[in-house]
Amino acid sequence: MNGEQPTRRDFLYIATGAVGAVGAAAAAWPLIHQMNPDASVQALASTEVDLTPVKEGQIITVKWRGKPVFISHRTKKEIEEAVKTPLRDLPDPQTDESRVKKGKEQWLVVIGVCTHLGCVPLGHQGDYHGWFCPCHGSHYDTSGRIRKGPAPLNLEVPPYEFASDTMVRIG
Amino acid sequence: MSGPSNFQPKSPILQWTERRLPVLGLMHSSFVAYPTPRNLNYWWTFGGILSFCLAVQIITGIVLAMHYTPTVAGAFKSVEHIMRDVNYGWLLRYVHANGASMFFIAVYIHIFRGLYYGSYKEPREILWILGVIIFLLMMATAFMGYVLPWGQMSFWGATVITNLFSAIPGVGQKIVELLWGGYSVDQPTLQRFFSLHYLLPFMIAGVVVLHVWALHEVGQNNPAGIDVKSDKDTVPFTPYATAKDNFAMVCFMIFFAWFVFYIPNYLGHADNYIPANPLQTPTHIVPEWYFLPFYAILRAIPSKLGGVLAMFGSIALLAFLPWLDRSKIRSARYRPLFRQFFWIFVITCVGLGWLGAKPAEGGYVIASRILTAWYFLHFLVVLPLLSYYERPKPLPASIAESVLGNQPMAPANVKGSS
C-alpha cells in the first residue's frame, strides 16, 4: 500500500460510519417520539364543568387529563383564613389572590395531586382545614398551599377560565 | 464458536471483565476474526439482511404493541389510531407490515441460495434443519400477526387456517375449538394470537442464535461448494464480510423503503381495511403472498385431510432434504443436470404462488395439481436419482483457485470428493 492511500481510505471509512450513525439516530427518533402524548390525547385537554350544583363548603372532583381536579366552593371563613396567612409561614410563598380568579374568590381550582409523590389528598382534612395527603402526611390549607409535611410545592392551579358565571373550562 | 480467539482487550477494565465473562472474545471470534470463504457472492449477504429484518420486526412490533388493543371491538380502531394519531404511528405500522413481506422475500432468497449451492449437505444438516424451524416459526408469526388488525382478511384468514386442523381425524374439531377458545374465531382467539405473536419472534431469535452457532461450528458453504483447505481460502469476517453485508443491506433498505413510503398497501389486501364481519366472507379469500405456493398445494388436493397433509408435508420435506439429495457435490455450478432441475423447481414454486392467488376452478386446479405433483417429485424422485446418475463437472482444487481463476484440476471423483 502506498503512502497516500490510507488517508483516502480512512476518510471513506469515517464518512460511511458517520452517515450510518446519522441514519441510526434518525431511525431511533420515531421509536422514541411515538411514546409522547399522541394527537388524540393532546386534543382532549379541556373539560367543562357546570358549577351550579356545587354548594358552598363543598369540594367536587372532576377528571382532567386523567388526573383529579378539585373544585372547592369556599366559605367566607375559608377565604379569610387563606388570605390572612402571612407569606413567611409558607414553604412555597404564593398569595391566595394569585391562585384564584378575581371576583370569583369563592372558587378554588387545583389539581388534586400531592406535589410530593403524586397521591390524591383528602379534602377538608389536616391541620389547616384544606387537604391532607394520607400517603406521607402533607398538609395543605384552604388555598391548596403546602403548610406542613414533605411536599415541596403548593397544589398546582391548572389553566382554566370561566366560560360563564356557572361554567368553568379547565385546560 | 470457531475462529482464532486470542483476543485480548487493551483496557484493564475490559481485561478484568473479559477474564470473568469472555463476551468480547466471543464477539471477536464470531464476528471479527471468523474466517469466511473468500469466494462468497452477494447471495450470501441475506443472512445478515435477515437478522436486520428480525430486528426491525421486533423493535417496531414492541412499539406497536404499546398502542394496539387486542379486542374484537378495539383492534381495528386501535390500528387506525396508530395510523392517525400516534406520533409516526403510520411509519411504524407500515414498516412492520411491509417488514413481514421483506422478511419473507429475504428468507426465500436465502432458502433458494441454500438449495442451489447445496448448503444443506454434510456437515450442515443441523444448520439446515434449524433454518427450516425458523421458517416454520416465521410462518406462524406472520399468520398470527396478520390476524391482529381484525379486518375481513384477518378474520377469514384465521378462520380458514385454523380450520385446517379440523382435518385431523377424530379429534380435529376438538383441536380447533382449543385453538379458538370457543366455537368460532372470536375474542379469545384474537387475544391469544396477540400473546403468541409477541412471543414467537423471541423464539425465532433463540433459534437464530443456534443457527448462527451451528454455522460457525461447521463454517460457511460457498459458491464452489468445496471445503476450506487453507488460510488462503478465507478472509476475516470483519472487515470483508461486514463491508459487503453492509452494502447489500443498504440496497435492501432502498427496496424496503420503496414499499413503505410509496406503495405501503401494495402487498396487503384492500379487504383488510374492512372491519371483520363474522357473518360475511369476502368474495375472494387469498392469503398473504408468501403463503400462496402452500395455499395452492392445499387446494390442489381434492381431499380435506390430503390437502392439509400435502401442505404441511411440502414444508416438512425440506427438513429431510440432506438425506434425499445424496450427491457429494454441493454446488449446482458443478452439477449441470441439478442446475436445470433447480430452475424448473423455482418456476414450479412461482407458478404455485401465482395459482394460489387464482380462484380454485377449471384450468387453475389442473395446473395446481401438475405443479404440486412436480414439487413432490422434485424432492422425492428427481433429487435421489440425480445423486446417482448425474455426471458432475470438475471441481476446482481450492476456493482460492476458484476465485483467482487457475486451471481446474482433473475431473473430480464423484464419490470421493468433498
Place this chain on the structure above:
Amino acid sequence: MKKNTLLALGIASALSLATASAVRAADAHAPQPPRQSWSFSGPLGKFDKAQLQRGLKVYREVCQACHSMNLVAFRTLGQPGALGFTEGQIKTIAGEYQITDGPNDSGEMFQRPGRPSDYFPPIYPNEQAARATHNGALPVDLSVIAKARTYEVGFPGFLIDIVRQYQENGVDYIHALLTGYSEPPAGETLGPGQHWNKFFPGHKIAMTPPLDKDRVEYTDGTPQTVDQYARDVTAFLMWAAEPHLESRKRIGFQVMIFLIVFAGLAYFTKKKVWANAH
C-alpha cells in the same frame, strides 16, 4: 450465480409477491375503472387543499345523509397535509354536529355541539337501524374506504405499478363507481331499490345515484359537474383514509436520498476493503 439468475429470481419473486395484491376485487364482468390523474399520486404527490375542501363539502351535503366517517376527528381537518382549515373554521364545522356525550350527573346521556376533539358522529344508532332504513343494505363507513376498495390489475400491469408507485386503485374505483350509473342494459331487470352501475361488482347496487349536476354549490368557480364532484369527494376520501400521506411521501423522499448516498459510500467502502484481497 449468473446474471440471468438474478433476473430470473427477481422476476420470480416479483411475480409471486405481486399476484397477491392483484386481488380480484371486481367481478370478472365489471370493467376495470379508468385511471385518473390525482394530485397526490407519485413520489412527490400532494393533496390539493381546495379540492379537499370541496370534497368535504360534497361529503357533508350528499354522502353524509347515509354514510358516517367515524374514525376521522374534526381536529385532523387542520393538521399539516390536510384541508388547511384554521382552528376557528374547524370549531365552526365541529359545532354544526350534535355529539352524544355523558352520562351527566343525573346519569343521562345528552347532546351537545361538537368540539374539534370529537369524531364525525355516527348517522344511525346501530347497524340494524341503518339496514332498516335502507332496504337491508348497509351504508358503509367511509373513513378508510379509499384503501378498502381496489380492482385487479392484470399481468404485467401489476409489476409496472411497483415501479411507477401506482397505488390509486381505490380512488379510481370510487370515482368510477360514482360516475358509473346508467340505465340497465336490455334484458337486465332490477329489484326494488336497486340501481345499475357499470363498475359495481355484479352491477346491481343499492346506493341511489348520489350526484347530480349543480347539486352542491362551489364558490370558487369550479365546474359543478358530476365528474368534478366525484373527483373532489374521492380525493377527500383518500385524505380521510391516509391523513399522513403528504408527510409519508416527504419523509420517503428524504429517506431515499439518504439511503442512496449511504449505499454509494457503502459500495466504495466495500470496494476498498476488498481491493487488497484479490
